[in-house]
Amino acid sequence: MIEDLADRLFAEIAISGAPGWPPGGAGASESWGRLAELGLPLALVPEEAGGPGLDLVEALELVRAAGRHALALPLAETMLANHILAEAGLPVAPGAATILCGGPQDQVSLRRAGSGWTLAGRAFRVPWASVAETLVVVAPGEAGPCVARLEAGAFTVEPGRNLAGEPRDAVLFDTELRAEQVRPAGRAGGPDVVRRRGAALRSLALAGALERVLALTVAYAGERSQFGKPIGRFQAVQQSLAEMAGHVAAGAAAAGGAAEAFAGADLLPIAAAKVRTGEAAGRAAAIAHQVHGAIGFTQEHILHRFTGRLWSWRDEFGDEAEWSLALGTQAVEAGPDGLWPLVTAA
Amino acid sequence: MTEVLNFPPPPAADVRSLRADVRAFLRDALSGRRPRDRARTWTGFDAEFSRELGRRGWIGMTWPKRYGGHERSALERYVVLEEMLAAGAPVAAHWISDRQSGPLLLKFGTEAQRTAILPRIAAGECFFCIGMSEPDVGSDLAAVRTRAVPVEGGFRINGTKLWTTYGHRSHYMILFCRTGSQEERQAGTSQFLIDLATPGISVRPVTDLSGESHFNEVVFTDVFVPSSALIGRLGGGWDQVMGELAFERSGPERFLSSFVLLPELLRSLGPEASERARIAAGRLVAHLVTLRRMSRSVAGLLERGENPALQAAVVKDLGAVFEQELPEIVRGLTSTEADLAAADDLASTLAHLVLNAPSFSLRGGTREILRGIIARGLGLR
Ligand SMILES: Cc1cc2nc3c(=O)[nH]c(=O)nc-3n(C[C@H](O)[C@H](O)[C@H](O)COP(=O)(O)OP(=O)(O)OC[C@H]3O[C@@H](n4cnc5c(N)ncnc54)[C@H](O)[C@@H]3O)c2cc1C
Numbered sequence: 001m002i003e004d005l006a007d008r009l010f011a012e013i014a015i016s017g018a019p020g021w022p023p024g025g026a027g028a029s030e031s032w033g034r035l036a037e038l039g040l041p042l043a044l045v046p047e048e049a050g051g052p053g054l055d056l057v058e059a060l061e062l063v064r065a066a067g068r069h070a071l072a073l074p075l076a077e078t079m080l081a082n083h084i085l086a087e088a089g090l091p092v093a094p095g096a097a098t099i100l101c102g103g104p105q106d107q108v109s110l111r112r113a114g115s116g117w118t119l120a121g122r123a124f125r126v127p128w129a130s131v132a133e134t135l136v137v138v139a140p141g142e143a144g145p146c147v148a149r150l151e152a153g154a155f156t157v158e159p160g161r162n163l164a165g166e167p168r169d170a171v172l173f174d175t176e177l178r179a180e181q182v183r184p185a186g187r188a189g190g191p192d193v194v195r196r197r198g199a200a201l202r203s204l205a206l207a208g209a210l211e212r213v214l215a216l217t218v219a220y221a222g223e224r225s226q227f228g229k230p231i232g233r234f235q236a237v238q239q240s241l242a243e244m245a246g247h248v249a250a251g252a253a254a255a256g257g258a259a260e261a262f263a264g265a266d267l268l269p270i271a272a273a274k275v276r277t278g279e280a281a282g283r284a285a286a287i288a289h290q291v292h293g294a295i296g297f298t299q300e301h302i303l304h305r306f307t308g309r310l311w312s313w314r315d316e317f318g319d320e321a322e323w324s325l326a327l328g329t330q331a332v333e334a335g336p337d338g339l340w341p342l343v344t345a346a
Numbered sequence: 347m348t349e350v351l352n353f354p355p356p357p358a359a360d361v362r363s364l365r366a367d368v369r370a371f372l373r374d375a376l377s378g379r380r381p382r383d384r385a386r387t388w389t390g391f392d393a394e395f396s397r398e399l400g401r402r403g404w405i406g407m408t409w410p411k412r413y414g415g416h417e418r419s420a421l422e423r424y425v426v427l428e429e430m431l432a433a434g435a436p437v438a439a440h441w442i443s444d445r446q447s448g449p450l451l452l453k454f455g456t457e458a459q460r461t462a463i464l465p466r467i468a469a470g471e472c473f474f475c476i477g478m479s480e481p482d483v484g485s486d487l488a489a490v491r492t493r494a495v496p497v498e499g500g501f502r503i504n505g506t507k508l509w510t511t512y513g514h515r516s517h518y519m520i521l522f523c524r525t526g527s528q529e530e531r532q533a534g535t536s537q538f539l540i541d542l543a544t545p546g547i548s549v550r551p552v553t554d555l556s557g558e559s560h561f562n563e564v565v566f567t568d569v570f571v572p573s574s575a576l577i578g579r580l581g582g583g584w585d586q587v588m589g590e591l592a593f594e595r596s597g598p599e600r601f602l603s604s605f606v607l608l609p610e611l612l613r614s615l616g617p618e619a620s621e622r623a624r625i626a627a628g629r630l631v632a633h634l635v636t637l638r639r640m641s642r643s644v645a646g647l648l649e650r651g652e653n654p655a656l657q658a659a660v661v662k663d664l665g666a667v668f669e670q671e672l673p674e675i676v677r678g679l680t681s682t683e684a685d686l687a688a689a690d691d692l693a694s695t696l697a698h699l700v701l702n703a704p705s706f707s708l709r710g711g712t713r714e715i716l717r718g719i720i721a722r723g724l725g726l727r
Contacts, residue, residue: 211351218724232726235718242717245350245724246664249657253353253643254636260355268635275632321625328628332619336609339631340432344365346635 003061010069041078049086067208070305074128087188088147093134102195110139120174129169145190164308198317199274200258206277207255247280271323278314356642382694384434392436400470414465420649431602446593447474454578477521488531492523500572513562535583556701596658601665604672666707
């Protein structure tokens, strides 16, 4: 299975200590090359567009696996960017690619200019923009949403980072595009659909990281001894870890629902997954740090690679409040008699 | 450790027409039933309602036809259960017999016990109660004291069971008791099929926080039962009762006990609900959707013959947190004063649930016991 293969590869990459990006980071491009060799960046691309034609739910397990290993490479972003390009009938990206998150402050305008287009705008917290060779912009157009494909050089980047040190950059563009660089979005959908799919990816990544944080914490509770016995033998610690396991299990299950909903970009399962994994992230990170004591509160210990991502990924592509609001609005519209049918349709 | 996280995707099956049938039936059958009464759902006793479900083939759904069952899938049964709970149908009379007593007899009962009892359960005519807890025996079930002593032709039983839900309105009890020495703990226990009309059994209702009487003290004084009342193996009670608990913990009633409050909340908020209220309600929907997925996953594992006792403990623990926080969140959003006697549906439903919520993390295994089971699943004990 592709997930097992990816698990082994990501583990090797993580163990080799390569922090991945930013460029110049030792071994980053070599690691990326290994992913590319296996065709992983094309995992969500159908066969006729040059991808492996995997079942989407299976392919999305790559993102969970990447989360499990805190893979410091823009794999999920490139997978999504290529998915959108392929759905819109544009050529897939040759290297690392990324997409806009569609946050409330992003501004994009796409206008006809002669036989081509003018694309202008600014976007914030764009994942891995500083290393992406291709930027995919989904813009509302006069006749429905369009997808534009920008090469490095056509946009400028103001670097930023998330709590785990991953690039989250502001991006500025004002550029002329040839007709063939822009296509109607088709099944790729508008910015709201991209945000949903991005949220599905982050749910899966969160689920992977949650799994690992639980494993690390359970293992540590078995190794660390105080008062003459492993701390995992104290009932107070056991109860905390059991609580954490519940959150992790719920996150994993919810993310599975998001993976199934990815193709149709269905709001309910994806929003539920982002809310549930986000909530699990906060609780699990807190318990993990409590159980690890002071050593977990250092950059020397591996835990922070995972908890840092939990704290950031829960905010990205919409936090719990944003997706809860979307769900709550659906519930209010469904009304008292429509609520249960809404829930059972998911 | 991975077992704790093993919630495979729920089996896909087309259950739309069954769901539509159940919904149509419930719409008629429950019309005019107030939310406060709906909130009782699987603690609401209505023998006539249970008989009607039996007539419709919605009890003992997965059992073999020769025992009065209907050989439907676990997922079809799940649909019926969740629709009943979401609508707040009064299903308590047959709930325990359908959920655990019947399946226990199916697995460990003698042929005579099965043929005598199972068809009557499936018909919605035969109700069971659970005889596990005692005055001094709660979480530590292996310390059970009620004792059955072998006598000519059977056993003589003495002891007291407590918290026996609907013991006063049931026909039978599955009794878990001691047949060996106290020191043997688990090994010295057995299960019996007790006809509650047997002389020497007295049942005294106990009143709960909200003033209702559903559970009881059941005292056994020199009660004689024939040898044929033994279920399974003499001394095999512990493994059997653990299997029974797996059934008891795995269903959708473990996260839907407060559900009827959620539509009432939406009714009270109306279409102009504030952003704050939508966020809070939406978060509850996210939890509900996730719990339901996990619970259906457990149903799928059961269907495949696996033993998801650990996953059931996870769902029950998370489910109780959800059921207990729901009334608290509704209070915070609506400033409703809980009042059992209020004409206002939200106020009376809220009152019922505030008074019942403490039991959600006690009955069927306490939060601490469930988390102990999960910790064992993680390899910590
Ligand atoms: C509404 C309701 C219906 C019920 N229906 C039935 C029924 O039909 N049949 C039946 O047999 N029983 C029934 N019960 C009883 C139920 O199974 C028991 O309440 C439950 O097993 C806990 O036992 P206890 O109440 O004696 O609490 P105890 O076991 O005395 O526990 C009290 C507290 O101590 C904690 N505790 C106990 N042991 C440990 C430990 N090892 N580690 C950490 N904490 C611990 C518990 O978690 C709890 O918080 C019902 C209970 C309720 C509330």
